[in-house]
Amino acid sequence: MTNQSEAMSIQPPAWMLAAARNAVKVSGVNPDEAFAARIRDVRKQAEACSKQHQETKSLLAKKLEELSPKSVLKSSDRFEQANVREESSSTERQLVKTSATGTVAGSKAIIRTSDSSKRKEAVKTPEKKQSKKVRFLTEQVEKDSSLKDTARQPQKTASTTAGNDSNPNETVPALSKSLPSSQYKVEEYNVPLDLPEWYTSISIDNRHMKHLSKRRPPALTALDALKDLARQCEEAPKKNRSGDLPNLYNKLRDLIHKAEIILPVTHHILRKAHMLSPQTGLPRIFRAQANFPPDIKADSYQLYKRWYAGNLTQDLLRGIITKKSTNRSSDSICPIYRTKYPVTAKYIGQGDLVPGQWWPTQLCAVRDGAHGTPQGGIFGSKSHGAYSIVLSSGTGYADHDAGDTIYYSGTENSDNTGSVTENTKHLLTSLQTRDPVRVLRSAQLGKANKYRPERGIRYDGLYVVVGHEVLDEKKGVLRFRLERCDGQEGIRWEGEARRPTVYEVREYERLKEEGAWMGGVC
Structure with a gap:
């Protein structure tokens, strides 16, 4: 009765009373009672928003949470888990794609966090989230890379050269963190x-x-x-x-x-x-x-x-200035040609070369960026190691060419102090980095070598330096073991695919007969 009197003390606006009277005619309800009921509804909504009511709701919610099974998740938790699954799936796809293209050489150590903090970490820093499957795939990639590097290490075999292949002085370097050479395209x-x-x-x-x-x-x-x-x-x-x-x-x-x-x-x-x-x-x-x-x-x-x-x-000798001299260093590359067609040999890997690519002289190989020196057998730098080597004849060298495996001697010093030459240091650097080295074979190799080209010089692919041994300590002579990288076609020394081709040999002989050059002929 009190609520009704309080409601009646409030004077409603004229439009509301008019609407109420019309409603009375239709429904038969007293307008004063209808207005009082509306006031009571508004008051109840205000009480529901009061602080006391909110505290009561909070206590009731906690009680229900204690009584409910632990496996039931709040909507926010389900949202977080959905984000975790989505991020994990994305990470897995990214890792699989990366490993398939050969760009994963290893992974950083994974720090395991407690289960209670995993969801929060996934939401705050999604890029750090890795699922069990991701960790498993990463470990498999590391394992495969380790096996590949182990396979490149020199094996102890029977002696097949002037030296002893199973020499105990032969050393194998620690595995490099760089990309395995087989992953170079x-x-x-x-x-x-x-x-x-x-x-x-x-x-x-x-x-x-x-x-x-x-x-x-x-x-x-x-x-x-x-x-x-x-x-x-x-x-x-x-x-x-x-x-x-x-x-x-x-x-x-x-x-x-x-x-x-x-x-x-x-x-x-x-x-x-x-x-x-x-x-x-x-x-x-x-x-x-x-x-x-x-x-x-x-x-x-x-x-x-x-x-x-x-x-x-x-012209096989395009861009080459030849001089009729027995001195091989007398020929040179034309500066105009070099300006028009600039190239460099200071790069790791194959570049734009193709397996079996052939040149009449070593200087022509320098012209096209396969090698970096017209006479030396080793070309490289202090920071990157050897870029390329040329297999050729040499006095006092204990080299051995078995195709996929090569034993290659570095240069000797001239003072008998035991120091190692700069060119030999390039191969030592490659031994540590495991970066691939371009190998070119010259027709000046012994005739017993079935891999030697019939004429000139030929690019035969990428090799990795896997070990070395000391041949002469005073002269600083080291012999390195190189193995051909996987994923390459065979050496083009026989069959229809052999280089040089019959047309290259004919042109070579024609130029030689005409005296196109006197020095630098292989």
Whole structure:
């Protein structure tokens, strides 16, 4: 009754009374009673928001939490766990992808936290969160890397050289933290995103291009035949003609070798034949999805790189200034050529070289960035170690070449003080870093060596230095053991894939007979 009197003491606005009267007519409810009921509802809502009511709700919630099973999670906890699962899944995918591309050499130690703090850590710093599966995958990657490094260590074998291969002085370095050499990308030929300017600047509708269409020079016909052979090689398996592939491959191989040495081309002919086109040109042969033999891929890529640079000179001694002298150091690289086609040999790995790439002289290998010195056998730097070495003959050297395994002697000092030469130090640095070293073989190797090229000098892939032994302490002579990196095609010393090709040998002999050079001939 008190609440009703308090409600009646409040004078409602006229519009509310009018609305109430209309409602009375419809519902038959007294307007004063209806207004009093509304006031009571408002008062109850105010009491529900009071401090005392909130404390009562809090105590009741705690009591319910104590009585409920521990496995029941609050909505906020479920949200945190969902974030943890999502972050863990993302981390796992990232790790698997990284290990597949060979960029994980090891991982940092994982600090395990208590279960109660895992969810908070995942929310605050998601990048530090790693699930059990992630830790397991990381440990597997570390284990695999360790096994690979162990496999590179020299094995104690029977003596096969003038020295003792199982010499107890041979040492194996501690494993390096750098990338295992097998993870350096080899035999992957990338196609530039953009075509060269000299190529795109030639309009296919200009007068010279139309003239080529009419008279069809032999070089253009040969390039069209090369592309047609590539197409036939691709279509043979689809037409159940796989038996024709060996013959087709040999024909394609022959045309590529001719194009490198004896097929005169011009910029307009290359543009007319679309030889740099990723779809129909040479990239069709060496792209990753293609199924051509590795040597055909390599040789087509070598040809592509030279044409892409606009270097159409087929002379084996292009860019070399030769002098008729018995002094090998008399030849040099033309400064104009070097400015137009700048290269360097100061890099680790294969670079733009291809397995089996061949040159008539060591200076030509320097010209193309395969080696860094026209005479020395070791090229490197103090900080990075050896970049490349050349296997050749030498007086007093106890070298041994078994193909995938090489025993290579460093240089000796001239003062008999036991000091080690700078070149030998480069190989010692490579022994510690485990970075790969480019190996080139010279025709000056002994004739009993089946891996020696018939003429000139040939790039035969990447090797890693795995051990060394002391041959002469006073002269500072060390012999190093190198092993060929995994994931490479075989050395191209025999069969259809061998280098130098028949065309390279013929051109070499022709230049030699004409007296194109007197010194520096292998």
